[in-house]
Amino acid sequence: MKKNRTDFQSRLGKGRKKYCGLQQIETFFQLNDLTATKELLNNIMSYALKRNSWIKEEPSVIYHFHQAMRSFIRASYFIMLKEKKYTINTQLEEVSPLVLGLLSEKEYQNPxxxxxxxxxxxxxxxxxYFISGMVYFSMGIYDKLPERNMINPYIHLIKMLDAAHLITERRENKAFKIKKGDLM
Incomplete structure (x- = not known):
């Protein structure tokens, strides 16, 4: 009798074309709301930096979030590698600072x-390491805090979430063009 093993690692980069970075990010936003994701990331970060408290969320929700963010990071890396294949056609108009979020005007034009x-x-x-550490420290009471500066990766993740959401919105509006043959 043959034993089947389940592969829990991301399939990104294993030679399968159907696991494209843009498709993974679209799937991420189909399963996770942007504001809820940013709020949960903020809660995890704040509870991780508090010494005498732990997060009130269910551990299964935190584990799902951890796995989803790992997939999101890998998909973002894949998009960064394929940057030259993607073209963004946007005209920057008068944009409200609330729409920009943490993105600069230059980053808003080219996410x-x-x-x-x-x-x-x-x-x-x-x-x-950042995501795992924040989840670990947010789920219990510990005497020691994380040893590294955790603010910069947090800011990068928030900006990456905003940029990825902007890309998916523009792709739906056909402002985000993909050259023929890049995805398939």
């Missing part, structure tokens, strides 16, 4: 710059 900056400063493993 791929956010991914390039984030992965220039931190690797995928460092983002994984």
């Amino acid at each position: 791929l710059l956010v991914f390039k900056k984030a992965f220039k400063e931190y690797s995928i493993n460092e983002f994984d």
